[in-house]
Amino acid sequence: MLQKNTTKREYWLVLLVAILLSACGQPQQSFEMPPVNTDFMTLGLADASIEKRYPGMIEGTVNVEVKAQVSGYLETIYVKEGDYVNKGQSLFKIKGDVFNEQVNNSQANLKAALAAQANAKIEVEKIKPLVAEKVVSDIQLKTAQANYDAAAAQVAQAKAALGSSQINADFAIIKAPVSGYIGRIPNRIGNLVTPADAAPLTTLSEINQVLVYFSMSEADFIAFNQDRKTDAGMNAVSLIMADGKPYAHQGKLELASGNIERSTGSIALKAVFPNPDKLLRSGGAGRVIITKKLKDALTLPMASVKDVQDKFFVFTLADSNKVAMKAIEILGRSGDNYIVKSGVAKGEKIAINSIDDLAEGVKVVPTVAK
Numbered sequence: 001m002l003q004k005n006t007t008k009r010e011y012w013l014v015l016l017v018a019i020l021l022s023a024c025g026q027p028q029q030s031f032e033m034p035p036v037n038t039d040f041m042t043l044g045l046a047d048a049s050i051e052k053r054y055p056g057m058i059e060g061t062v063n064v065e066v067k068a069q070v071s072g073y074l075e076t077i078y079v080k081e082g083d084y085v086n087k088g089q090s091l092f093k094i095k096g097d098v099f100n101e102q103v104n105n106s107q108a109n110l111k112a113a114l115a116a117q118a119n120a121k122i123e124v125e126k127i128k129p130l131v132a133e134k135v136v137s138d139i140q141l142k143t144a145q146a147n148y149d150a151a152a153a154q155v156a157q158a159k160a161a162l163g164s165s166q167i168n169a170d171f172a173i174i175k176a177p178v179s180g181y182i183g184r185i186p187n188r189i190g191n192l193v194t195p196a197d198a199a200p201l202t203t204l205s206e207i208n209q210v211l212v213y214f215s216m217s218e219a220d221f222i223a224f225n226q227d228r229k230t231d232a233g234m235n236a237v238s239l240i241m242a243d244g245k246p247y248a249h250q251g252k253l254e255l256a257s258g259n260i261e262r263s264t265g266s267i268a269l270k271a272v273f274p275n276p277d278k279l280l281r282s283g284g285a286g287r288v289i290i291t292k293k294l295k296d297a298l299t300l301p302m303a304s305v306k307d308v309q310d311k312f313f314v315f316t317l318a319d320s321n322k323v324a325m326k327a328i329e330i331l332g333r334s335g336d337n338y339i340v341k342s343g344v345a346k347g348e349k350i351a352i353n354s355i356d357d358l359a360e361g362v363k364v365v366p367t368v369a370k
Helices: 002-025 097-132 138-171 218-227
Strands: 036-042 045-066 072-077 090-094 173-175 180-182 202-217 236-241 251-255 266-274 285-301 306-308 311-317 323-334 337-342 349-351 364-369
Touching: 045 180, 045 337, 097 138, 138 173, 202 218, 202 285, 218 266, 236 266, 285 323, 349 364
Parallel strands: 036 364
Antiparallel strands: 036 349, 045 202, 045 285, 045 323, 072 090, 090 173, 180 202, 202 266, 236 251, 236 285, 251 266, 285 337, 306 311, 311 323, 311 349, 323 337
16 A cells, blocks of 8 residues: 555656656747837927916005004994095094093183283283383383293193194094005904004005015025016016916016025015906915026926926937937926926927836837827
8 A cells, every 4th residue: 555655656746847847948938018109299499488486475555553542442433344445534433522521621721821821911011101101110020021921831831732632532533544445353342442452453455556575595586687687578477366366467576675584595575466456455375477588498298207206307219119218407397398408409209198108218109299
């Protein structure tokens, strides 16, 4: 029995060795990827423009905080948040009873001072002929004249007090210092308001024109100043609004600061935009676009460029219908195109699709697009 089992094992072992030797003796087959159908474009020179975008904050040309100038309880609010008001229009009223009483008291004091002045004048006029006839000494006339001068000073002081009380009474009606849109109104009727309050009664913003403030790096600012010497159109800027749509009106670029901010290495600029439809509001945001025009530039569709670890590559058509992977430098972007600084040249054929299926040396079935 043992001899029979041994014979079976030897048989299967011999058969396995024969199969392995047979497999080793056959030639191995090599597999090659099929060519990739790819469209190519021929690089040419054309006019283009580079866009640089900077985030900005929108402010009105005039932004005014409206505060109380006297203390008191808020009695009336004449406007609503978001209203447009004209300069001099009444906005708030502070309960003015105390100020009216101050006016009445000042008027009474003025009347008393005027009466005292009149009596002093009568005394002077009465003593003058007596001094002339030497009935009394001129010292009495000088005393009477001094009393009259003091009475006149009291009148001036009373007039000043009356004016001050009238100003305070006028301050009880708070009016718009400029024309503009009303901001938030945090107080309600009955609240005590004072000139020392940290929060204003409201803010007023004039937005017939708006200012969009943004910052530019020192390097960009130097390049911008050099470029606009030959391209005056760079002083005109566009705006992308918060909803991603372009603003209908162009703006004009101005400096907001003459110095580089040391902590950030940037300089502040502002763009002035007309705002006839009052679409832009103070406190909003947008992106300022500065456009530089170029002549005879190489442009590539962004879809034809492969981004690998912040480096950019394209596939060019090489010999034997194979592709070569080339690194390029990007100068900027224009719409859906990149503007190429270096890496490829005019006349080269660039793959414009299927780039995820391409690699160095991959064969293609090229179709050259017009």
